[in-house]
Amino acid sequence: MRAPERGALPLWLATTLGRAYGRVTEVVQGLSDEDFARPTRCSGMAVGPLLVHLLYDAERALAAFASPSAAAPDRDFVSYWKDFPPHPGGEDETAFVRTVASAYRRPSDGLVRHWRELSEAAVRAAAFALVDKDQRIETQGHVLRVQDFVATLIVEATVHHLDLVVDLPDAPEPDYEALQVTARTLDGLFGPEAWDVIAWDTTTYVLKATGRLPLDDDDLDLLGTHASRLPLIG
Numbered sequence: 375m376r377a378p379e380r381g382a383l384p385l386w387l388a389t390t391l392g393r394a395y396g397r398v399t400e401v402v403q404g405l406s407d408e409d410f411a412r413p414t415r416c417s418g419m420a421v422g423p424l425l426v427h428l429l430y431d432a433e434r435a436l437a438a439f440a441s442p443s444a445a446a447p448d449r450d451f452v453s454y455w456k457d458f459p460p461h462p463g464g465e466d467e468t469a470f471v472r473t474v475a476s477a478y479r480r481p482s483d484g485l486v487r488h489w490r491e492l493s494e495a496a497v498r499a500a501a502f503a504l505v506d507k508d509q510r511i512e513t514q515g516h517v518l519r520v521q522d523f524v525a526t527l528i529v530e531a532t533v534h535h536l537d538l539v540v541d542l543p544d545a546p547e548p549d550y551e552a553l554q555v556t557a558r559t560l561d562g563l564f565g566p567e568a569w570d571v572i573a574w575d576t577t578t579y580v581l582k583a584t585g586r587l588p589l590d591d592d593d594l595d596l597l598g599t600h601a602s603r604l605p606l607i608g
Contacts, residue, residue: 383451383558384551387524388501394531394552395493398428401538401545402486410481415537415586418468422475422485424538427467429489431530432496438513438523439499449516451525452562455607457516500524525555532556533584533607536577547577556580560606568600584608 384390402410402425410422419427449457478485500520503509509520518526532552539545557576560583572579573596581587585605594601 383521383525383555387521387528388497388504390549390551390555391500391524391528391531392494392497393549394528394535395432395497397546397549397552398425398531398535398538399486399490399493401535401542402489405482405486405542407480407482409542410475410485412541415540416534418465419471419537420475421538421542422478422481423468423471424534425481425485425489426471426475428531428534429485429492430471431527432489432492434513435496435523435527436492436499438511439496439503439520441512443510443512443517445510445512445517447510447517447519447522449518449522451518451522451529452559454516454518454522454526455529455559455563457514458607496527500527525559528552528555529559529607533580533586536581536586553577553580560584563606564600564603568597568603572596 402421405421410425411420414421414424416424416427475481475485478488503511503520504524507519507521510517511520511523513523532548533556535548539547553576557579560579564583574582578587582589582593583604583606585608589597589601589604597604
């Protein structure tokens with residue numbers, strides 16, 4: 375079965391980012407302090423440390439929007455992810471975000487408030503930066519057009535939203551359009567010769583293509599030699 379047509383990136387990417395970050399806020403804002411110790415799909419990271427990881431991503435976004443570049447882009451929203459191994463970060467990053475998370479005595483208040491302030495500021499900065507479609511920014515040693523960079527932020531927020539809710543059954547789902555941006559990115563990494571055979575719904579596609587769900591025997595038969603290429607990103 376051919377994968378559904380994803381189409382181009384949304385026209386109003388800052389709005390999509392705002393909804394993606396806003397859904398994360400919806401997930402965490404009603405949690406008790408004890409809930410921040412619940413497990414996620416990220417090995418070694420409970421809800422609190424994973425939210426810290428996302429918080430630092432929003433902070434990195436603010437730094438990037440304030441770091442325009444005159445250089446030619448060397449990555450777009452798809453090729454950006456080729457620099458990241460399937461299991462990034464490792465023990466050092468996990469230990470760091472766990473330490474930072476533990477510093478919030480009441481994560482349901484302080485950590486959530488810090489996340490909301492930084493994420494909302496990043497969305498406002500994205501909206502301002504996207505006024506100039508030719509603007510380029512520097513981040514993590516690469517130069518991207520601003521719209522490509524915002525798309526990477528949407529992917530990060532959407533995948534980690536799915537990580538956060540694994541033990542939170544009443545949590546809201548990620549934004550539909552943010553899921554489509556994530557799937558469009560995975561399409562670009564996987565290529566039509568591979569994803570033409572995929573029969574998964576979009577959320578399952580994101581979870582399996584990023585290694586969050588294991589491939590079963592039917593998946594292996596469906597994908598054939600393409601199965602060895604998964605996960606596409608961590």
